[in-house]
Amino acid sequence: MTQDKSASERMEKIVSLCKRRGFIMQSSEIYGGLNGCWDYGPLGTELKRNLKDFWWRRMVRERDDIVGMDGSILMNRQVWVASGHEATFSDPMVDCRSCKSRLRADQLPEKDGKLHCPVCGSFDLTEARAFNLMFKTYVGATEDESAITYLRPETAQAIFVQFKNVLEVSRKKVPFGIAQIGKAFRNEINPRNFTFRSREFEQMELEYFCRPEDGVELLEYWLKERLKFYEDVGISSDLLHVHKIPPEERAHYSQGTYDIEFHFAFGVQELEGVAYRTDYDLSQHQKASGKSLEYFDEETGQHFVPHVVEPSAGVDRAVLALICAAFCEETITDPKGKAETRTVLKFHPRMAPIKCGIFPLLKNNERLVGQAREIVESLRPHMMVFYDESGAIGRRYRRQDEVGTPFGVTVDFDTIGENGPSNQGTVTIRERDSMKQVRVPIGELKSFLVDRIN
Ligand code: ATP
Numbered sequence: 001m002t003q004d005k006s007a008s009e010r011m012e013k014i015v016s017l018c019k020r021r022g023f024i025m026q027s028s029e030i031y032g033g034l035n036g037c038w039d040y041g042p043l044g045t046e047l048k049r050n051l052k053d054f055w056w057r058r059m060v061r062e063r064d065d066i067v068g069m070d071g072s073i074l075m076n077r078q079v080w081v082a083s084g085h086e087a088t089f090s091d092p093m094v095d096c097r098s099c100k101s102r103l104r105a106d107q108l109p110e111k112d113g114k115l116h117c118p119v120c121g122s123f124d125l126t127e128a129r130a131f132n133l134m135f136k137t138y139v140g141a142t143e144d145e146s147a148i149t150y151l152r153p154e155t156a157q158a159i160f161v162q163f164k165n166v167l168e169v170s171r172k173k174v175p176f177g178i179a180q181i182g183k184a185f186r187n188e189i190n191p192r193n194f195t196f197r198s199r200e201f202e203q204m205e206l207e208y209f210c211r212p213e214d215g216v217e218l219l220e221y222w223l224k225e226r227l228k229f230y231e232d233v234g235i236s237s238d239l240l241h242v243h244k245i246p247p248e249e250r251a252h253y254s255q256g257t258y259d260i261e262f263h264f265a266f267g268v269q270e271l272e273g274v275a276y277r278t279d280y281d282l283s284q285h286q287k288a289s290g291k292s293l294e295y296f297d298e299e300t301g302q303h304f305v306p307h308v309v310e311p312s313a314g315v316d317r318a319v320l321a322l323i324c325a326a327f328c329e330e331t332i333t334d335p336k337g338k339a340e341t342r343t344v345l346k347f348h349p350r351m352a353p354i355k356c357g358i359f360p361l362l363k364n365n366e367r368l369v370g371q372a373r374e375i376v377e378s379l380r381p382h383m384m385v386f387y388d389e390s391g392a393i394g395r396r397y398r399r400q401d402e403v404g405t406p407f408g409v410t411v412d413f414d415t416i417g418e419n420g421p422s423n424q425g426t427v428t429i430r431e432r433d434s435m436k437q438v439r440v441p442i443g444e445l446k447s448f449l450v451d452r453i454n
Pocket of ligand 1: 195196197198199201202203270271272273312314315317
């Protein structure tokens with residue numbers, strides 16, 4: 001099988017698993033969907049929440065120098081005029097005259113040195129023209145020019161325009177950062193590759209303000225921090241690639257940009273950009289609003305517009321990377337010697353949607369069920385657990401393997417003392433990846449699990 005074919009088959013299996021087990025579904029599916037929009041089901045929502053919570057913990061709660069904010073999606077149109085988005089936030093678009101597809105001009109395949117339509121193969125394409133990616137909307141009851149604004153295409157601008165307020169209330173000194181997680185919208189010409197390129201998505205962004213002379217060093221610092229973050233959520237470094245953007249491809253104001261890329265089945269693609277944006281954004285807003293966005297440095301007695309380093313990550317792309325990195329099919333042999341395929345999502349326990357499955361060995365034994373339910377209630381305040389009493393225990397393990405649950409606890413006859421007192425009050429914990437089991441006293445269960453899922 002060729003590399004391409006096996007990669008696309010793997011991707012198909014991932015998409016199908018996501019739907020079948022309730023990670024990610026097409027938005028408005030019963031009406032035929034809406035291109036570029038996705039809904040997260042029960043397990044996908046947990047996974048996404050775990051990722052965002054861990055980002056917030058690393059970036060805000062565990063640090064002294066970063067505070068959070070939560071800006072509105074709709075903002076004054078002038079924000080987008082000043083930031084340059086209204087004039088230039090566009091992709092080059094061409095139309096195929098043959099099949100009428102609208103295509104990204106910079107993503108066309110080449111045949112015999114000529115660009116062609118990836119849908120029908122025709123070479124009959126229009127000239128490229130700029131297509132603005134912002135969704136336009138009207139605020140208020142009149143749909144005229146004065147009521148126009150946009151759904152934000154990035155979360156960062158809310159941070160820049162609130163820079164002064166947040167600085168004052170937080171009383172931070174440079175270098176310090178403002179972090180935000182929230183929705184962003186881009187009317188992408190070709191949404192594709194599952195959730196990778198969507199029209200509605202979420203971003204996790206940090207704007208880290210500093211003295212001009214520290215920008216270059218802080219760019220390297222944040223690149224390292226962000227790579228470490230991905231390892232800490234279970235994406236190993238061999239699946240990541242750092243692409244240093246050459247000066248001629250960087251935004252004109254940037255003094256250094258890295259893309260952190262992931263080896264997706266459909267190619268090596270950007271997960272996050274880490275950019276040193278100089279004082280461009282704050283200066284633009286200062287000029288356009290007429291309000292000072294300068295910082296007074298008490299140490300040096302100087303006033304200046306801070307420079308900024310921005311790590312900007314996509315939540316949905318990171319969730320997709322987590323799923324792709326975790327997806328695994330293994331051949332194992334059952335107790336009767338029969339080979340079978342086991343599908344496992346090998347999530348890091350801190351990312352796994354369900355942390356622990358709890359299983360009474362038999363569902364028609366009141367004591368087993370009662371004990372299992374008691375364990376569920378005792379663990380629930382501390383983690384996401386799942387109770388399952390139906391089917392053979394092996395089947396129940398497999399169902400949890402497939403959604404990445406790292407631990408399974410079984411309440412058996414030893415637990416309730418029916419095989420003598422030696423193991424009474426203990427349960428087995430089965431670990432997902434090794435499939436090894438250990439017996440642990442019920443009283444130690446919570447700390448055993450909590451130690452491993454944080
Ligand atoms: P691309 O080149 O892939 O369009 P970009 O360089 O325009 O991405 P940025 O503007 O740097 O992206 O946005 C920061 C992050 O937001 C990206 O690294 C990505 O994770 C996420 N992101 C951007 N556009 C989309 C999208 N259409 N769907 C999902 N996530 C996105």
